[in-house]
Amino acid sequence: MFPDDIQQMAAAVIAAASARGWTVATAESCTGGLIAGALTAVAGSSAVMDRGFVTYSNAAKSEMLGVPAETVLTFGAVSEPTARAMAAGARVTAGVDLAVSVTGIAGPGGGSDEKPVGLVHFGCAGAEGVSHEAHRFGDLGRERVRLESVRVALGLLLTACEGE
Template identity: 60%
Template sequence: MIGADVLALAHGIVGLATARNLTLATAESCTGGLVAAALTAIEGSSAAFDRGFVTYSNQAKQDLLGVSARSLDEHGAVSEVVAREMAEGARMRAGVDFAVSITGIAGPGGGSETKPVGLVHFALAGPKGVTHRAERFGAIGRDAVRAASVRVALELFEAAIKAEPGL
């Protein structure tokens, strides 16, 4: 599931983060640790990558990342609010410069009219706050949604690192 193109992207991120003395963490739900796997596949990644939180259940999101029960109840796990709380919680708990979060519906089941299969929310927490991005990949298959989500998360890291050269 981690192709050569994704590994090349991860390699660039590890190199940039290491050169700029930046640290990274992940908070993953529907990807189940695949972003962390891509980063740690790179030799020397421990200089930049601190840890990954795989928080598949709502309880894990609360226990490990500090996501509020109220946010989960009011917005659901697959939401901008929860993605933001996941990223903030990962950054705070890991004490890193940047943390990315992913929460979505990979399928093939689990979707609804308002939250269809293929909907994924991403957030990136950094020194300048938290940004959000949502993607609707569609019902392209579980593996394809997860693979596309890994790429988006890595692209978020890459853009954030490039935008923070002075850290």
């Protein structure tokens, strides 16, 4: 279902988190559940994967993850503060060790000069706090932006599992 590299990354995340006895949740907007899908495609993922939140709308981000409406109004859904709040909210709401979030503009429309198509913000929340990355993939097409986002999110999870 997923490209080989994504399958391998997801398996590495499951193995690394399992070795630590950690549980994981995802908070996804533009990826629409693809990160959770990649993780749960791995046999044995039930020992690690707790849940995935697909929070496509601003209301869902607030209602399901506790992202303050003021954060979204002030900075936008596609922003560092929102990505950080999504990851932190997913970790707390799910009661997991690690959570990753993704919010971005996959295209083909919806971009602006300030926030172009292909801009994606990521958050990763663990015991040490919340990290953030932003990537500007460019207008690669909706599917490629989403797949690249899955790769980055899995990489963040793997780094967190191996680094703490």
